[in-house]
Structures are given as structure tokens and as C-alpha cells.
Amino acid sequence: MREVEGGKISGRQLAALLVLTRAMAVTMTFPTAAAVKPPQDIWIVTLLGTLVSVLFVLLVARLGLRSPDKTIIEQAELLLGKYLGKLVGIILVWYWMSVACGAARELGEAYTVAIMPETPVLVFMVATVFLAANAARNGLEVVGRMGESILWVVLFFAALVLVLPYDQMRFKNLAPVLARGFRPLMLPTGTVVSFFLEFIILGMILPYLARPRDATRYSVHAVLASGLVMTWFAVALVAVFGPALPDLVMPAFSLSRMISIANFFERIEAVTMAAWTLSCVIKLALFLWGCAVGLAQVFGVSRYQSLVYPLGAMTVALGILSFESNPALQRFLRFEVFGVYSLIITVGTTAVLYLAAFFRSRLPLGRGLRR
Amino acid sequence: MLGTLWRLLFRRIAGVRGSGGTEPRRAEVLISADLSVNRERIGSAFGNSPDLVTRDLWTGARGRISALVIHIDGLVDKRLLAEAVVERITGLQLEWTDPAQAYEDLKTRLLASSGVEEVDTLGEFIGGIARGDAGVLVDGVAKGLVCALRGWEQRSVEEPTTESTVRGSKEGFVEALRTNTSLLRRRIMSPQLWIEEVTIGRITRTRVAIAYIAGVVNEDIVEEVRNRLKRIDVDAIHESGNIEEFIEDAPLSPFPTIARTERPDRVAGALTDGRVAILTDGTPFVLIVPATFTMFLTSSEDYYERYFAGSAIRLLRIAAFFISLTLPALYVAVTTFHQEMLPTPLVLGIAAQREGIPFPAVVEALLMEFAFETLREAGIRLPRVVGQAVSIIGALVVGDAAIRAGLASPAMVMVVAFTGIASFATPVFSLAVAARLLRFVMTVLGGALGLFGVAMGMFALLTHLTCLRSFGVPYLEPLAPLVLSDLKDALVRVPWWAMGRRPEFTGKKAPMRQAPGLKPRPPSPEREEVHRLLDTEGVR
Numbered sequence: 063m064r065e066v067e068g069g070k071i072s073g074r075q076l077a078a079l080l081v082l083t084r085a086m087a088v089t090m091t092f093p094t095a096a097a098v099k100p101p102q103d104i105w106i107v108t109l110l111g112t113l114v115s116v117l118f119v120l121l122v123a124r125l126g127l128r129s130p131d132k133t134i135i136e137q138a139e140l141l142l143g144k145y146l147g148k149l150v151g152i153i154l155v156w157y158w159m160s161v162a163c164g165a166a167r168e169l170g171e172a173y174t175v176a177i178m179p180e181t182p183v184l185v186f187m188v189a190t191v192f193l194a195a196n197a198a199r200n201g202l203e204v205v206g207r208m209g210e211s212i213l214w215v216v217l218f219f220a221a222l223v224l225v226l227p228y229d230q231m232r233f234k235n236l237a238p239v240l241a242r243g244f245r246p247l248m249l250p251t252g253t254v255v256s257f258f259l260e261f262i263i264l265g266m267i268l269p270y271l272a273r274p275r276d277a278t279r280y281s282v283h284a285v286l287a288s289g290l291v292m293t294w295f296a297v298a299l300v301a302v303f304g305p306a307l308p309d310l311v312m313p314a315f316s317l318s319r320m321i322s323i324a325n326f327f328e329r330i331e332a333v334t335m336a337a338w339t340l341s342c343v344i345k346l347a348l349f350l351w352g353c354a355v356g357l358a359q360v361f362g363v364s365r366y367q368s369l370v371y372p373l374g375a376m377t378v379a380l381g382i383l384s385f386e387s388n389p390a391l392q393r394f395l396r397f398e399v400f401g402v403y404s405l406i407i408t409v410g411t412t413a414v415l416y417l418a419a420f421f422r423s424r425l426p427l428g429r430g431l432r433r
Numbered sequence: 434m435l436g437t438l439w440r441l442l443f444r445r446i447a448g449v450r451g452s453g454g455t456e457p458r459r460a461e462v463l464i465s466a467d468l469s470v471n472r473e474r475i476g477s478a479f480g481n482s483p484d485l486v487t488r489d490l491w492t493g494a495r496g497r498i499s500a501l502v503i504h505i506d507g508l509v510d511k512r513l514l515a516e517a518v519v520e521r522i523t524g525l526q527l528e529w530t531d532p533a534q535a536y537e538d539l540k541t542r543l544l545a546s547s548g549v550e551e552v553d554t555l556g557e558f559i560g561g562i563a564r565g566d567a568g569v570l571v572d573g574v575a576k577g578l579v580c581a582l583r584g585w586e587q588r589s590v591e592e593p594t595t596e597s598t599v600r601g602s603k604e605g606f607v608e609a610l611r612t613n614t615s616l617l618r619r620r621i622m623s624p625q626l627w628i629e630e631v632t633i634g635r636i637t638r639t640r641v642a643i644a645y646i647a648g649v650v651n652e653d654i655v656e657e658v659r660n661r662l663k664r665i666d667v668d669a670i671h672e673s674g675n676i677e678e679f680i681e682d683a684p685l686s687p688f689p690t691i692a693r694t695e696r697p698d699r700v701a702g703a704l705t706d707g708r709v710a711i712l713t714d715g716t717p718f719v720l721i722v723p724a725t726f727t728m729f730l731t732s733s734e735d736y737y738e739r740y741f742a743g744s745a746i747r748l749l750r751i752a753a754f755f756i757s758l759t760l761p762a763l764y765v766a767v768t769t770f771h772q773e774m775l776p777t778p779l780v781l782g783i784a785a786q787r788e789g790i791p792f793p794a795v796v797e798a799l800l801m802e803f804a805f806e807t808l809r810e811a812g813i814r815l816p817r818v819v820g821q822a823v824s825i826i827g828a829l830v831v832g833d834a835a836i837r838a839g840l841a842s843p844a845m846v847m848v849v850a851f852t853g854i855a856s857f858a859t860p861v862f863s864l865a866v867a868a869r870l871l872r873f874v875m876t877v878l879g880g881a882l883g884l885f886g887v888a889m890g891m892f893a894l895l896t897h898l899t900c901l902r903s904f905g906v907p908y909l910e911p912l913a914p915l916v917l918s919d920l921k922d923a924l925v926r927v928p929w930w931a932m933g934r935r936p937e938f939t940g941k942k943a944p945m946r947q948a949p950g951l952k953p954r955p956p957s958p959e960r961e962e963v964h965r966l967l968d969t970e971g972v973r
Contacts, residue, residue: 074915173885178770181882189882189889197896207899211913325776332771336888343892 069203073276076267077284079209079348082216082341084258085288098250100241101307105296107247111254112289119261119285121412123278126265128419130274134265135359138411141418150411151360154262155353157407159377161260162349164395166191167381169342171388176315177332187378190339194346195374198354199367202270205347212340219337220291222330224298227320231301249397254292256401258285259408266352311388350374462555468501468572471555475503475568478559485562490522493529499572500535508565510584517545518567518580532573539569540578548581563638587612593695593717596860598734605695610640610714613697617644617710620701625649631662639670642712644700649707649935649943654904658709658722673713673720680722683901687870689863690903692724699733705946707939709904723904723939727911727923729864730754735926744925750858751924757856758868761798762879762887764848768794770883786842794845795880801841801849802873804831809853906938928952 071079098104122134129137135154139147169190170183197205240247261281268277299313302320310316315331322328351366353373358366385391394400465471472487479485484506492498500522504514521543529535540551546567552558553576561579562568569578590612593605606613614628629643641662645655661680670676673693682690694700695717700710703721711720721728730750735743768787772780790797808827812820832850835841852872859865871894878886901908911919916937921927930951934944954960 072914178883178885185882186885189885193889193892193896196893200896200900204896204899207907207909207913208895210915211895211899211909328776329774332767332774332884336884339885339888340892 069201069206070270070272071202071206071267072272073280075206075210076264076271076277077280077287078213079206079267079344080261080264080281080284081288081291082209082213083260083263083345083348084284085220085291098308099246100238101305102236102238102300103240103247104250104300104307105236105293106240107250108254108289108293108296110247110251111258112285112293114251114255115258115261115289116282116285118255118259118409118412119264119281120278121416122262122264123268123281125412125415125419126268126277127274131269133269133355133359134262134411134415135356137265138415139360141415141422148360150414151356153407154411155356155360157404158260158263158349158352158356159373159380160403162191162346162353162377163381163384164391164400165342165345165349166377167385167391168395169339169346170381171391172312172315172335175388176312177335184378184382187381190343191346191350191374191378191381194343195350195370197343197347198351198374199370202267202351205344205351209344209348212344216337216341217291219334220295223314223318223321223334224294226323226327227298227302227317230320231298232304233301235300235302235304236297252401252405253397256397256404259404260349261285262408262412263348263352266356346377350377464553464555464558464570464575464577466573466575468499468570471570471577472501472503474555475559475562478555479563488519490519492522493532493535498529498532498535501570501572502567503562503570504567504582505562505565508585509567509582513546513582513584514567517582518569521545522569532571536571536574536576536578539571544569544578544580546580546582550579550581552577552579560638583611590616595862596694596696596699596732598732598737601733601737602696602698604697606697606712606717606719608715608717610642610712613712613717613719614642614644616697617700617704617712620697621646621704626704629659631659633662633665633667633676634670635666635668637669637671640714641670641676644704644710644712646704646707649705649940650709651707651939651942654709654723654939657904658711662711670713670715672716673711673718676711676713677720682903686897686901687867688726688898688901688908689729689861689867690724690901690908692721692728692861693718693863694721694733695719696733702733702736706936707942723906725903725906725910726898726908729861730859731922731926732860736929740926740928744927747925750860753855753858754864754868757852757859757865758872759875759879759887759891760852760855761802761848761872762875762890763884764845764879765794765798765876766879766883766887769880783842783844786844789839790842791839793880795876797841797845798849798876798880799873801831801835801845802852802876804835805849805853806869910936910938 098107125137126134129140132140135147135151138150138154141147142150166187167183170186173186174181174183197208264277264281268274271277295314295317299307299317302317303310303313307313315335318331318334319329321330350370350373354366354369357363357369357373363369385394462474465474476485476487486504486506488502490500490502492500502514502518502522522539529538540549550561552561558568558570558577558579565583565585566579567582569580587609588607590604590607592603596605604616606616617628618626623646625647627645627647631641631643632638633641643655643658643662658680662676665676665679667675667679677689677691677693678684680691692703700719700721704710708724709722711722713720731747732750735747737743738746767774768783775783787794792800808823808831811823812827815823832846836843836846856865856869859868871890875887875890878890880886882889898909899907899913907914910916911923918934919937921932922936930947930953933947933949934940935946940946
């Protein structure tokens with residue numbers, strides 16, 4: 063089969079893409095915030111979730127490195143046979159698509175809620191998805207480079223938001239730590255992990271790494287780095303807002319609203335919002351790319367580029383139709399819905415593939431079938 | 434998708450190109466032994482133009498041998514022609530009895546110009562004359578001699594007008610190719626400076642030189658330059674700009690992917706980085722490939738001033754570039770959509786100023802931008818004396834009268850004026866133009882969607898720039914892809930002693946450009962001792 067995508071990216075670009083995808087894209091609404099019951103423990107949840115997620119990413123990377131020149135979709139076909147493999151491929155593409163839908167809608171909602179309430183959410187979604195699709199069409203190489211350069215801008219603004227409200231921070235809001243023990247933190251930890259499950263896209267990127275061996279190292283770094291940034295976010299949120307935290311619609315946005323230095327440097331939320339938008343578009347581009355290449359490989363299409371714009375249009379349509387309103391979207395992002403959904407798909411797929419690989423290597427039948 | 438549309442559109446506009454040239458095939462015609470036939474043919478080839486000078490000479494024993502000297506008036510050094518050619522033919526060459534002997538003598542020892550070339554086709558002979566050489570024919574010999582005697586009026590080497598610096602060389606390239614290559618040779622004395630020459634243009638036959646440093650340059654890039662130049666098959670090359678448009682990587686992009694300069698020091702610097710220079714006869718502007726985005730934001734002075742100053746000025750310039758690209762858009766976006774971002778007194782002030790303005794901010798911005806660009810263009814094209822009048826009128830019209838007439842607010846005038854000044858801070862005109870054009874797009878986006886629109890515009894721009902390549906080198910090279918070792922000369926310039934490596938993409942072949950550990954240190958006693966020992970042993 064012809065190479066569907068020809069570009070190569072470096073390990074650093076992979077890490078940049080993953081960090082942008084995870085640490086930045088959801089932070090503005092910080093969906094975990096509402097779920098944690100003693101809200102001051104949210105940072106523990108974030109930290110725990112990150113550590114658990116490292117395991118998952120290690121699993122995905124190991125699976126990918128079994129045959130470093132195949133995407134997870136091609137692998138599924140090799141391991142599970144033609145029809146079952148294609149089915150798994152379609153399920154994965156569907157999952158990435160729903161992640162993209164959620165991100166696009168989230169971005170649109172953030173804008174209509176916070177900055178331009180009179181503009182329909184469709185405007186923002188169409189604009190961002192179009193640009194993301196345009197970037198995705200140019201290949202992973204371009205997306206990777208953009209991620210690498212945007213990461214610094216976004217991290218700079220994230221650092222601003224995290225440091226500058228220092229005069230509002232009351233660190234005693236963090237106490238009492240673990241007031242009700244670990245028990246009530248289990249489910250929220252699941253929420254954090256469920257967002258990290260998006261990293262199954264790593265299975266798609268891995269064969270396009272210049273050195274596939276880098277995948278493990280850089281993706282673990284990316285998980286830890288995004289986990290740290292999010293933990294830092296959580297600490298800052300608790301320190302500034304304290305018990306009021308669960309009532310906020312967009313906690314990180316409100317945090318950037320708190321910045322006020324010398325009555326001059328203040329109300330920069332639109333700027334941080336713009337920087338955050340950039341990272342969101344990168345995330346969209348990455349997942350649209352994943353969908354398109356995955357779909358092309360499932361159906362044996364030689365050029366994935368022609369699939370990107372239609373998939374983008376579907377993303378917008380699904381993003382609009384799936385959620386009635388912002389609260390509906392937030393409900394969807396809770397562990398009970400999205401968490402279980404992505405757990406079943408990603409962990410299920412990975413487990414099935416591991417099992418298949420295990421049996422293929424054990425049974426003589428499998429060895430004969432392996433290419 | 435957009436790209437495809439563009440291409441379709443352009444193909445319609447450009448039309449399908451016809452093949453074949455109008456060039457008469459003169460090259461195969463041989464030089465005749467009969468002088469009058471040759472004279473006839475050469476004369477008709479030039480349409481008997483009055484500046485074609487043919488001089489009949491009689492020489493040899495009893496003046497039996499007839500010779501012809503042909504040149505174009507004004508392209509030949511006349512004094513040299515008289516001394517080195519005419520005098521040698523006529524001066525008492527009594528021992529010559531037959532033309533072949535006379536011809537041999539002339540070729541091997543008598544003609545005293547630096548280069549004498551023997552040709553046997555009329556095409557080559559005529560070509561030599563058209564280039565400014567003098568041709569010599571002897572009756573009865575079916576060959577001709579082309580003597581290099583080129584000498585014409587040319588501008589002297591002056592300070593370049595477009596890239597002036599406070600510190601650094603004051604030399605600029607001139608129009609003559611040979612002078613320009615000599616300016617380069619004067620800066621790079623090593624024989625490693627290799628120069629190749631090609632002729633482009635069916636009618637203009639412009640000479641184009643490719644210069645690079647052998648052993649440093651990546652041969653693939655040189656080969657690519659050769660191939661791209663070879664493809665050019667046009668009537669005329671008037672300026673390096675013509676060549677640029679034929680060989681650039683992104684012909685549909687507003688951004689330049691080939692750098693150009695009139696400073697020999699800048700070219701020399703690029704050559705030692707492993708880049709390739711393309712010099713075109715007839716223009717002082719030399720092309721440099723591959724070019725990256727950051728090259729367009731540097732000035733040669735950054736490298737001569739101390740690195741603190743150089744880096745600070747460079748950062749300022751980068752900021753100015755972004756201001757020239759986005760400031761009106763940001764102003765429109767903030768005043769239209771995000772008033773809460775400004776301090777309250779400022780918002781009130783702006784609102785009061787805009788009280789009587791009949792347009793929305795975006796229209797006001799576009800109007801003022803348009804007026805400003807028109808003024809600037811008028812100021813550049815007019816004679817200097819009138820130009821000043823224009824700028825005074827412009828300042829009055831745009832600055833004062835527009836405000837009084839209630840067409841624009843003072844804040845907007847300030848924004849537009851500052852944007853204009855910021856765009857002058859971009860050192861390379863072609864990049865400044867790209868920013869000027871895109872500024873209008875950005876302003877519209879900012880007026881339509883606020884900061885979201887500006888962010889989207891920047892994202893689209895970033896996608897575009899990331900896709901660009903210049904002769905195989907990514908356009909945003911040290912930034913995306915991030916090449917840590919090249920960041921030393923991108924946004925800032927590190928001190929020279931830290932510039933150990935050449936740029937990653939162009940200088941791979943000879944990665945180190947200097948010895949390690951050149952950072953100056955205070956003399957320590959032990960080192961002093963070592964130096965003294967070395968000195969006494971005569972090693973140093």
C-alpha cells in the first residue's frame with residue numbers, strides 16, 4: 063500500500079503536540095473542577111490522574127513499537143484480520159472525531175459565553191475547524207512544526223495567567239488536604255484519566271516519527287509536563303477562588319480576569335483566550351489529521367487530503383447537533399458520560415489488540431499470518 | 434483547495450505558452466574568407482546601426498593584406514582599442530606576405546588585449562561584439578578573433594541607498610557584473626569562492642553568476658540553483674527581480690522566499706554560512722538563497738555592533754514587524770469588541786473622540802490606511818523637492834484636516850502613523866510589502882470577529898509560513914522546526930565567540946566555523962607562562 067502520509071516529525075514536535083492537545087485545550091473550562099467534591103483537593107486529583115495516564119500512554123507506545131512502521135489502524139487490521147480490524151479502525155476514527163467535535167464546540171461555547179455573546183457559536187466553529195483542516199491537509203510535518211512554535215506562545219500566556227494573580231492567591235484555601243480521604247477522589251481521577259485517553263492518537267503519529275524509539279520517552283514527558291501544568295493550574299484556581307470554584311463556568315478564564323497589576327496591566331483575558339484558541343486549533347488539526355489518515359487507511363484511499371475538509375464539515379455539524387447547549391456539553395464531558403465512553407473505546411481497543419498480539423505470537427496459526 | 438483555485442485562475446490569466454523562439458539560427462553560419470561578405474552579414478545582423486563601427490585597415494608588405502576591426506561604440510575602451518589592436522595591425526608589419534601568417538601572428542603575439550578568443554562561426558563573433566568585445570577579421574582567413582576590451586561608462590562603487598548602516602562597510606554593488614564579482618573576491622580572498630556564469634534571456638542575453646564557497650556549501654543547493662536557472666527561457670531579464678520570480682519556491686505567496694541585498698558584506702556573510710548568491714548583470718541587487726524568514730528581519734549592522742545592541746535592535750525590529758502587521762487590526766478589534774480590555778479613562782477618551790465619526794472603526798482604519806499608503810507611494814515616486822511638499826500636505830490632510838473634518842479620530846491617526854513608521858523598521862522592502870498587504874486583511878478580520886479574527890488570521894498565516902520552503906530549507910527554520918543551535922542568530926544574535934556552528938540546513942558540510950573556546954578571558958598567570966614559553970620556542 064502506498065504511503066498515505068509522507069512527512070516525518072521529531073520527538074520534540076510530538077511532545078509539543080501532545081502538551082498542546084492535553085494541557086491547554088481543555089484548561090479554559092477545566093471540566094474536572096465541577097466534579098471534585100472537596101474542591102481544594104482538585105490538584106491531588108489532577109496529579110493522580112496524570113500518573114495513572116502515564117501507564118496508559120506507555121501501553122499505547124509499546125503497542126505501537128511492536129511494528130514501528132504501522133499506525134494503530136494498520137496494526138489492528140494485521141492483528142485482528144480484515145473485517146474485525148477495519149471495525150476497530152472505524153471505532154477509533156469515530157472516537158477521534160468525537161474528541162474533535164467536543165473541542166470545537168467547547169471553543170465555540172467559550173467564546174460565546176465569555177467574549178462575544180451575540181455571535182452564534184457556529185461562526186467560531188466553522189472558522190476554527192476550517193483553519194485546522196487547512197493545516198491538517200498540509201500534513202503532519204506542518205502541524206508538528208506549528209505545534210512546536212505555538213507551544214512557547216501558549217506556555218508564556220499560561221505562565222502569565224498562573225503567576226500574575228499572585229496577590230489574589232490565598233494558599234490556606236488548599237487546606238484541609240484530603241479532608242474526606244481518597245475515596246471521593248476516585249471518580250474525579252477517572253475524569254482526568256479519561257481526557258488523557260485521547261493520547262491513543264499517539265498510535266497514529268508513531269510511525270511518522272523520525273525515530274519511532276523516541277515515542278515512549280517524549281510521550282511520557284508530554285504527559286508529565288501537561289500534568290504538571292494542570293496541577294499548577296489547579297493549585298492556582300483553588301488558591302484564588304477557594305470554595306467558590308465549582309460554581310465557575312470557565313475557571314481558568316476567570317483566573318485570567320483576576321490579573322490586575324498597577325491598575326494598568328489588567329483584563330488581558332481576551333489575549334489569553336486568543337493564545338488558548340491557537341492551541342485548540344492545533345488540537346483540532348491533529349485530530350482531524352488522525353481521522354483523515356485513519357479513514358484513508360481503513361478504506362485503502364491513497365490520499366487522505368481529500369478527506370480532511372469533508373471530515374471537518376462533519377465535525378462542525380456533529381459538534382452543533384450533538385449538544386443542545388453549553389451545560390449539555392459540560393454534562394457530556396463528565397466522567398459518567400465521556401469518561402466511560404472513552405474508557406470503553408480506548409482501553410477496550412488497546413486490550414483487544416494486546417490480546418490478539420498475545421495469541422498471534424502463541425498460536426502457530428498467528429505466526430503464519432503475520433507479515 | 435484555495436491553492437488549486439489560485440492555480441486554475443493563474444493558468445487562465447497566463448494562457449498556454451507557445452513554444453519555440455523567434456531567434457534566427459545564426460549560430461551555424463561560418464565566417465567567410467571574404468571580408469566584404471562578412472562585413473555585409475555583420476552589418477545586416479545589427480541592422481546597420483550607427484553605433485556599430487567597422488574599420489578597414491591595410492597592412493603587410495605593400496599594404497596587400499586587408500583586415501577589419503569591428504566594435505560597438507561606447508562598449509569598448511577606445512584608448513585600449515587604438516593601442517592594443519589598431520596600432521598592432523597597422524604598425525609596419527612589412528614581413529607579412531600572406532593573410533594566414535598575418536592572422537597567426539596577430540592571434541599569438543601581437544594583439545595586446547587580455548583575452549583573445551578564436552571563433553569560426555559568425556554567431557559567436559557577432560555575440561562577442563554585442564557583448565562589448567572588439568572583433569578582428571583578416572581577408573582570406575575564415576576565422577575571427579574576439580578581443581576582450583570591454584570598457585563602458587558605469588556608476589562608481591557607492592554607499593548603498595537601500596541598506597545604510599551606521600557601522601560597517603560603505604560599499605555597495607553596482608550595475609556591472611564583473612565589478613560585483615570583484616567586490617566579492619575582495620572580501621573572500623580564498624580560491625574556494627567559486628563563481629559560475631550562465632546567460633539568460635533570448636534578447637537581453639543577460640549574464641548571471643552563481644557564487645558559492647566550495648567545501649562549505651551544500652552541493653544539492655547549488656545543483657538546484659543551476660537547474661532552476663536553466664529552466665528560465667524568456668526574452669528579457671532586466672533585473673534580479675525577474676529571475677527571482679522564475680526560481681522562487683512559493684510563487685503565489687506574498688512572502689519573499691529569496692533574499693536580496695546590495696551589500697557585498699552581507700553576501701559574503703551569507704556565502705560563509707553556506708548559502709548561494711546569484712548576481713545579475715545590470716543590477717546592484719544580488720539574490721541570496723536559501724532564505725529564511727528571520728534573514729529578512731536582520732540587518733548587517735546587527736553583526737557589527739556589539740551583541741547586546743545588535744540583539745536589542747533585532748528584537749525591536751521583530752516587534753515592529755508584528756506591529757506593522759497587526760496594530761490597526763488589534764486597535765479595531767479592541768475598540769469594537771473588547772472595550773473592557775482598555776483602562777476606563779482611555780475607553781472614555783476614545784469614545785469621546787469617536788463621537789462624531791460617521792464610520793465604524795474598521796472603515797475608519799481602512800480609509801486612513803489607504804490614505805497613508807497612497808501618500809507614501811506618492812512620496813517615493815516624486816522628485817525629492819516635490820516629495821517634501823507632498824509629505825507636508827499629507828501630514829496636514831491626513832493628520833489634521835481629517836480629524837477636524839470628523840472623518841477620523843486622533844487615536845486612529847496615531848495608530849495608522851505608528852504602524853507606518855513600524856513598517857519602515859522592517860529592513861527588507863519585500864517583507865515590509867507583505868506585511869503592508871496582509872495588514873488590510875487583518876484589519877478586516879479584526880473588525881469582523883475581534884481578537885478571535887486576528888488570532889485566526891495569525892493562525893492561517895502561521896500555517897502558510899510553516900508550509901513554505903526556500904530551496905529545501907523550511908522558511909521558519911530556527912523557529913519551526915525548532916533548531917536550538919540556530920536560535921543563536923534568529924531572534925537575538927549571540928556574541929561572535931559563541932557562534933560556533935554554521936546554520937544547520939545550509940552549513941552541514943562544514944559545521945564548525947571557528948575554533949572552540951574563543952571567549953575572551955582575563956590573562957591568568959599560568960596562561961601567561963604558557964604564552965611566554967611558546968614565544969621563546971618560536972611556536973607562535
